[in-house]
Every structure is written in structure tokens, then in C-alpha cells.
Amino acid sequence: MRIGIVCPYSWDVPGGVQFHIRDLAEYFIRLGHDVSVLAPADDDTPLPPYVVSAGRAVPVPYNGSVARLNFGFLSAARVRRWLHDGEFDVVHIHEPSSPSLGLLTCWAAQGPLVATFHTSNPRSKAMIAAYSILQAALEKISARIAVSEYARRTLVEHLGGDAVVIPNGVDVDFFAKAEPKPEWQGDTIGFIGRIDEPRKGLPVLMRALPKILAERPQTRLLVAGRGDEEEAVESLPAELRSRVEFLGMISDEDKARFLRSVDLYIAPNTGGESFGIILVEAMSAGAPVLASDLDAFAQVLDQGAAGELFTNEDADALAEAALRLLAAPERLAELRERGSAHVRRFDWSTVGADILSVYETVTAGAAAVAAADDERAPGLRARLGLARD
Known part of the structure; x- marks a missing residue:
């Protein structure tokens, strides 16, 4: 044809x-x-x-x-x-x-x-x-x-x-078979998206980060995407900015390795989303997902069965959910298993x-x-x- x-x-x-x-x-x-x-x-x-x-x-x-x-x-x-x-x-x-x-x-x-x-x-x-x-x-x-x-x-x-x-x-196997990158592993949470586009939600995640780091100071936030990195962290206290690592634009291969490496993938998008392809990619790679409760995200995550949801634009709710998940390895393992099975339909x-x-x-x-x-x-x-x- x-x-x-x-x-x-x-x-x-x-x-x-x-x-x-x-x-x-x-x-x-x-x-x-x-x-x-x-x-x-x-x-x-x-x-x-x-x-x-x-x-x-x-x-x-x-x-x-x-x-x-x-x-x-x-x-x-x-x-x-x-x-x-x-x-x-x-x-x-x-x-x-x-x-x-x-x-x-x-x-x-x-x-x-x-x-x-x-x-x-x-x-x-x-x-x-x-x-x-x-x-x-x-x-x-x-x-x-x-x-x-x-x-x-x-x-x-x-x-x-x-x-x-x-x-x-999504090519599920491409993400599922990627090799984790050691420097991106170990108490890491991840975000991929355009840094300077507010609806992708990085400002919400930045507002939640001090509360996360207060309880888990060893945690790192890895950010992949284009945009003004200095502006992205200007709302953070100076002593916390070193806990955010900007990777810039990454290749498809590195995106798959990124998602295979992080302990928790966070999608804090605030609106304008009709689907949520990054959620599917994250689940394909076996990353547990925490996402804002946009209707489209809830549908992709099987209404919360394949990934957890928090109240949209609520930084405190994001922080509380992230802390609860990071402290519960058995729950993270359960989300990996459910997400990997659910994602096959995509x-x-x-x-x-x-x-x-x-x-x-x-x-x-x-x-x-x-x-x-x-x-x-x-x-x-x-x-x-x-x-x-």
C-alpha cells in the first residue's frame, strides 16, 4: 500500500x-x-x-x-x-x-x-x-x-x-530491554519534558521538592528536556539546587535508559494533554509512575491501577505521594508489574x-x-x- x-x-x-x-x-x-x-x-x-x-x-x-x-x-x-x-x-x-x-x-x-x-x-x-x-x-x-x-x-x-x-x-520492547545507567540509579526521581513550558508541570514538582528532600535528603531529581535550567531552579533554596541534575535533550536510547534507571517517574502536567505518551514509555521501561490526575492520564493509567495519581497542581499532594511510594519498595514493585502488563495494549x-x-x-x-x-x-x-x- x-x-x-x-x-x-x-x-x-x-x-x-x-x-x-x-x-x-x-x-x-x-x-x-x-x-x-x-x-x-x-x-x-x-x-x-x-x-x-x-x-x-x-x-x-x-x-x-x-x-x-x-x-x-x-x-x-x-x-x-x-x-x-x-x-x-x-x-x-x-x-x-x-x-x-x-x-x-x-x-x-x-x-x-x-x-x-x-x-x-x-x-x-x-x-x-x-x-x-x-x-x-x-x-x-x-x-x-x-x-x-x-x-x-x-x-x-x-x-x-x-x-x-x-x-x-509505543515500541514496548525497546524500552523494556534498555540497560539502566548506573549514574542515574539510586534514590532518583525523574521528569522528562520541556522545562520552560508551564503545562508540563515542572514548577509544581519544584514546589514539592523541598518537602521531599526534607524527609529524604539523599534523593536526586533528574530532569531531561530543553529550556532555561537556571530559571527552573530559581524557586528552590540555594542549598537544594545541587539535588537537581539537568541532562538536557537526550536521545531515544538514553530516554529508555533513563526510564529504566529511576526509582519513580513523575508526570506533574497541569493540562492540555489528550493522552500521555511519556506515561506509556515509562511503564514500558518498568518505571513506577506518579502522575497528576488529568482525565487523559487517569485513562492511560487504568484509573490508578497501573500508576498512582495525585491532585492536579497540588504540590503538597505530589510530595506526600512521592514520599509514601519511595518508602515502600513493595508498592513500587507492584506498580512496575502492573504497569508492564497494562502497557502491552499500547x-x-x-x-x-x-x-x-x-x-x-x-x-x-x-x-x-x-x-x-x-x-x-x-x-x-x-x-x-x-x-x-
Whole structure:
């Protein structure tokens, strides 16, 4: 099958949607499909052979964050060229409601279209305002996927229609088989995310840290991600700042080793999350998870059975839960076991097969419509007095 996948966000700025698209493309390539991904990218960004650059992206505030999107006449021309050259059996658009390549592709594409909606935002004024513009484009979509029930709810409430829920995927074995790194082991708690993006929750964790260190002074917080490290610790007393180690951006291999090494992974995100891929990665690596009680996180963690939850934005609740867990090795072992079993439902062997089934359904439907049109065509030509070529 010739599969075209559209990424709305810049390929050179890591994020959950980009990782999902990358892993999905590579899963299908391993199965023998012909896959091309169209994505915004700076000219000097090294790209995998299956990614086609749609040009430089620009930063735009979107869903409580800053997304790097690509839109305009030049982008539209590149979309049309990519569609023409690809001759795809199916085109899979991610986030078609964002002002980026997905929407442009909806306008330009002919044939089977599948769309995945990642955003969870129950009060999106932008989506409400853009409804009339989006509706005509979205009507061309053959099948809709939402990565969670909360992303599906956002779609239904703002744009109408419905979607099948297929979660984000993870290569579970990649994380499960990673080797721990000795220097990251031993009384460590971990955080991965953009340091300077408040909704990722690092400020909440920093407010909780003094209480954690007061009872467990040997504990270290390991932080992986880009951002201003000095600003991140400025709220901490000076004598505690040495207990925070910043690792900067880390590779996928080191992320897996990080998650295999820490005693407890903490996800203090405050909102704007439709899924929680880092939770799935942490469980895949066998890391016990403590996360804020966002609806999407609760769903990923099986309502607290596969990982513990604390009250969102409550630093005291975070500290108390972390201290209780770190003092209970048997509970940490139980969370590792439950998380490792629960996470198998998110493996690409399951998720990828479900998405491929959607592709096969829409392409079969398009073929049936084309065949029906061919059957009607001779009678129509005869009634119009037209000869067959």
C-alpha cells in the first residue's frame, strides 16, 4: 500500500505527535508498505529518507503551548506536488483542524483520507471560531481516529461527527530491554519534558521538592528536556539546587535508559494533554509512575491501577505521594508489574494493526464507489448520446 502521512508540527522540534508519526511510518515500512511523510522542517534539519520537507515552520500559540506550523501559498504548492508525486492509496492527516499542512492537504487531496485528532481542549475558542472554515475540508475525511476519549470528545463538541479511539503507540520492547545507567540509579526521581513550558508541570514538582528532600535528603531529581535550567531552579533554596541534575535533550536510547534507571517517574502536567505518551514509555521501561490526575492520564493509567495519581497542581499532594511510594519498595514493585502488563495494549503490534485496518476499510470503500461509478457510466453515456473512447 502507498501511504502518505501528514505531520502538522515541525519535525526538528520533538513532540508526541512527531514521535507518533515517526514510529507509525517506521512500523508500516517494516511491514513492506511504501510510506512518505510530509512535515515542516528547517533547511538544515537532517531527515529520515521517508520524510519530505514542506519548508520552514513558524511558531504559533496553540492549545496552551507554542506549535511550529506551516501554512500559506508556498506550503499549499508543496502539498499539491507531494500528493501528485506520491499517488497514494490513502493519505493520513494528523491534526487536520490546526492551521498547518493537514488542513491544506484536506483541501487539496482526492481519494481516501484518514485523520487523527490528538488535541484535548474542551474550551477551544479557536476551533469554534474556525468551524465554518474547517467544516468543508473535514467533510472530505473518510475516517476519523482520536487518540483518546478526551480527544474524541473535543472533536465531537467542536466539529461534529465522531471518531474511533485508537491510542498512541509505543515500541514496548525497546524500552523494556534498555540497560539502566548506573549514574542515574539510586534514590532518583525523574521528569522528562520541556522545562520552560508551564503545562508540563515542572514548577509544581519544584514546589514539592523541598518537602521531599526534607524527609529524604539523599534523593536526586533528574530532569531531561530543553529550556532555561537556571530559571527552573530559581524557586528552590540555594542549598537544594545541587539535588537537581539537568541532562538536557537526550536521545531515544538514553530516554529508555533513563526510564529504566529511576526509582519513580513523575508526570506533574497541569493540562492540555489528550493522552500521555511519556506515561506509556515509562511503564514500558518498568518505571513506577506518579502522575497528576488529568482525565487523559487517569485513562492511560487504568484509573490508578497501573500508576498512582495525585491532585492536579497540588504540590503538597505530589510530595506526600512521592514520599509514601519511595518508602515502600513493595508498592513500587507492584506498580512496575502492573504497569508492564497494562502497557502491552499500547504496543505498535496492536495499535499499528488497528490503524492499518482503518486504511483497508476506507480504501475498500473507495474502490467499491469507483466500481459502482464505472457500472453506471455506460448507461449514462448512452443516454447522453456519447460514444465510448
